[in-house]
Amino acid sequence: MTIREDLQYTKTHQWMREEDGAVLVGITDYAQSQLGGIVFVNLPEAGDAVTAGEPFGEVESTKVVSDIPSPVSGTVAEINETAADEPDRLNEDPYGAWLIRVEGVTETAELLTAEEYTAYLETLKA
Amino acid sequence: MRLSYIETDQHDPYWNLALEEHLLFRCGEDERILYLWQNDQTVVIGRNQNAERECALELLQRDGAHLARRNSGGGAVYHDLGNLNFSFFAHEKNYYAEQQTRVVLEALRSLGIDAGFSGRNDILVNGRKVSGSAFFRSGNFCCHHGTVMVDVERSAVERYLRPSAAKLEGKGVPSVRSRVVNLREVKPEITVENLKQALRTSFARAFVGEIEPLILTQEDLHDVENRQEKFADPRWIYGEKPLFSHTLSRRFSWGEITLCFRVVQDKIADIQIETDAMEPELPERLQKKLLGVPLEKAALSAAFSENDTEKELAAWLETAPLEV
Numbered sequence: 001m002t003i004r005e006d007l008q009y010t011k012t013h014q015w016m017r018e019e020d021g022a023v024l025v026g027i028t029d030y031a032q033s034q035l036g037g038i039v040f041v042n043l044p045e046a047g048d049a050v051t052a053g054e055p056f057g058e059v060e061s062t063k064v065v066s067d068i069p070s071p072v073s074g075t076v077a078e079i080n081e082t083a084a085d086e087p088d089r090l091n092e093d094p095y096g097a098w099l100i101r102v103e104g105v106t107e108t109a110e111l112l113t114a115e116e117y118t119a120y121l122e123t124l125k126a
Numbered sequence: 127m128r129l130s131y132i133e134t135d136q137h138d139p140y141w142n143l144a145l146e147e148h149l150l151f152r153c154g155e156d157e158r159i160l161y162l163w164q165n166d167q168t169v170v171i172g173r174n175q176n177a178e179r180e181c182a183l184e185l186l187q188r189d190g191a192h193l194a195r196r197n198s199g200g201g202a203v204y205h206d207l208g209n210l211n212f213s214f215f216a217h218e219k220n221y222y223a224e225q226q227t228r229v230v231l232e233a234l235r236s237l238g239i240d241a242g243f244s245g246r247n248d249i250l251v252n253g254r255k256v257s258g259s260a261f262f263r264s265g266n267f268c269c270h271h272g273t274v275m276v277d278v279e280r281s282a283v284e285r286y287l288r289p290s291a292a293k294l295e296g297k298g299v300p301s302v303r304s305r306v307v308n309l310r311e312v313k314p315e316i317t318v319e320n321l322k323q324a325l326r327t328s329f330a331r332a333f334v335g336e337i338e339p340l341i342l343t344q345e346d347l348h349d350v351e352n353r354q355e356k357f358a359d360p361r362w363i364y365g366e367k368p369l370f371s372h373t374l375s376r377r378f379s380w381g382e383i384t385l386c387f388r389v390v391q392d393k394i395a396d397i398q399i400e401t402d403a404m405e406p407e408l409p410e411r412l413q414k415k416l417l418g419v420p421l422e423k424a425a426l427s428a429a430f431s432e433n434d435t436e437k438e439l440a441a442w443l444e445t446a447p448l449e450v
Contacts, residue, residue: 012265034218037406040174040199055264058173060199064261064268065173086410124219 001121002029004095008071009117010109015095016071023072023105024098027059030121032094035061038087043079043099050076050102052109057099059090068099073107076100127220128157129333131326132340137207139165139194144353146213147197148346150262150269159215159340160229160329162322165205167191169286172200172260177364181286191286195363198260198271204286208277208308210318212325214270221268223247223261229332230257230274233324239313247272254307276318277310372421374446378438380404385412389421408435421448 007015013031017024032038040060050056055067056076078101083089089097112120132149136142142163153159168191169181177183177193180202186193205211214226227247234241234249234256244250247259247270259272283306309316330337342350356362372387381403388396397416399409415429426443430436 060174063199064263065197065199066263067265069265088410 001033002095003114003118003121005114007095007114009112009114009120010069010071011112011120012069014068014071016111017098019101021103022077023074023102025056025071025100025102026098027068027090027094028117029094031066032091035059035064035066035091037062038090041084041087041090041099043084044076046076046078048076050074050100052107059087069109070100070102071109071111072102072105074102074105077103127333127335128154129330129335129337130157130159130340131161131329131337132159132342133162133322137164137166138354139168139170139192139205140354140358141350142211143194143196143357144350145342146269146271147353147357148350149213149215149340150264150267151349152346153215153217153267155217155266156220157216158220158329158333159213160325160337161213161215161340162325163211163213164207164209164318165192165194165211166207167282168194168205169202170194170196170205171202173197173262174199175202179288181288186286191282193363194357195365196260196262196271198262198269200258200260202287203258203273204278204283205273206278206282207318208275208279208310210274210276210321212272212274216268218263218266218268221270223259223270225332226270227259227272229328230272230325232332233321233328234274234309236324236328237309237313237316237320239309239316249274251307251309251312255305256307256309274321275306275308276316276321277308278306280306280308372448374443374448376442376446378435378442380435383439385416387416387421392420394419394421403435405435412439423448 007017009015009028013028015026015028038059038061043057050070050073052071052073053069056070058065058067080098083097083099142165146161149159149161169186171177171180173196181193212230231241231243231249239251241249241251248255249257257272257274259270262269326337372389373384375384381401383401383403386398387394394416397413399412401409419425419429423444427440430440
């Protein structure tokens with residue numbers, strides 16, 4: 001299981017990273033491994049508002065449909081069309097295949113450091 | 127660990143699906159919920175399925191039966207009051223699909239039915255399916271739900287569900303009817319009430335605890351009603367109209383394939399491929415080869431020559447009907 005030091009995480013298994021005043025959001029390696037082969041990704045459109053803690057999209061794998069809560073409130077500036085068109089990229093490269101880029105961030109959900117997220121994943125193995 | 131149990135006498139599929147979504151959001155971190163429910167005549171399709179392709183919409187409307195879309199993935203099923211639905215909810219740290227399927231399996235065995243697992247989460251009796259499952263999650267909470275056929279009107283299954291005839295033929299089974307079986311056909315004295323009791327007992331035994339009834343407050347009911355609007359909304363049920371203008375479908379020895387094209391200025395601008403072929407890269411590979419190709423038989427078949435599968439596809443496309 002890969003957890004990158006340079007990202008922030010949520011307990012619902014999203015990662016986020018600040019870049020040029022905006023925030024990139026994706027799903028974690030743990031999330032993709034739990035989902036299994038991802039076959040479908042549903043994303044908002046540029047210009048849509050997202051709310052911290054509320055779902056902005058969903059993924060369907062061969063096993064399960066899961067929604068994706070946003071770690072931040074703000075406005076979607078861009079979606080990753082490549083990830084939407086080739087959902088298996090989320091399995092292959094979860095930290096490279098970001099889903100949305102959010103600008104005008106006004107609020108964040110509860111965020112975890114890499115260390116805290118690692119500790120949280122440990123509690124799920126019980 | 128708290129074990130909560132709820133059943134309702136509500137048979138409206140939209141209300142039931144709304145309660146199910148509500149329960150996912152109210153489930154506690156140290157709680158497991160079992161919800162048992164039944165729908166009036168309803169075809170329930172998977173989260174990302176195409177309603178028109180999956181069922182006979184005109185017949186459903188004529189007969190006053192419902193069409194509903196659920197939160198989980200997978201295929202279309204038919205419900206009536208001969209069917210019992212179960213939903214398990216738990217925090218991801220307490221959630222084990224196989225253990226939950228075992229609750230159902232053990233309930234059936236306690237009723238004297240010789241049931242067994244098949245595939246990931248089907249339950250079979252005498253080689254025929256009586257129960258299937260699907261899954262969804264939100265945040266850290268998971269739902270595992272499924273059907274158990276007690277006494278479903280099987281002719282209705284056949285009437286309303288429209289799986290490709292070619293697919294059934296290819297797997298050597300003549301029709302939908304014989305792939306599934308009702309528990310009643312195996313054990314005539316069984317009732318939905320017996321089964322509910324057996325499931326509750328099996329749930330308490332598997333997860334070791336006393337079951338507490340889950341009582342809905344006015345506030346809960348209000349939330350369920352809000353969620354019901356989503357499930358009853360035609361935009362949720364039917365989705366956006368597909369943009370694809372041409373659909374071609376064919377069964378081969380390696381599986382069935384459906385190609386849906388969107389054509390812009392006589393060229394393929396978008397393509398959706400559905401197949402049950404075992405080769406996972408097949409749709410993506412075919413998709414890449416077809417994008418931008420003119421919608422003409424010769425051009426389509428020329429796109430494929432790499433291996434035997436592609437050559438078979440090429441031969442088919444040369445004779446395929448391409449009229450809108």
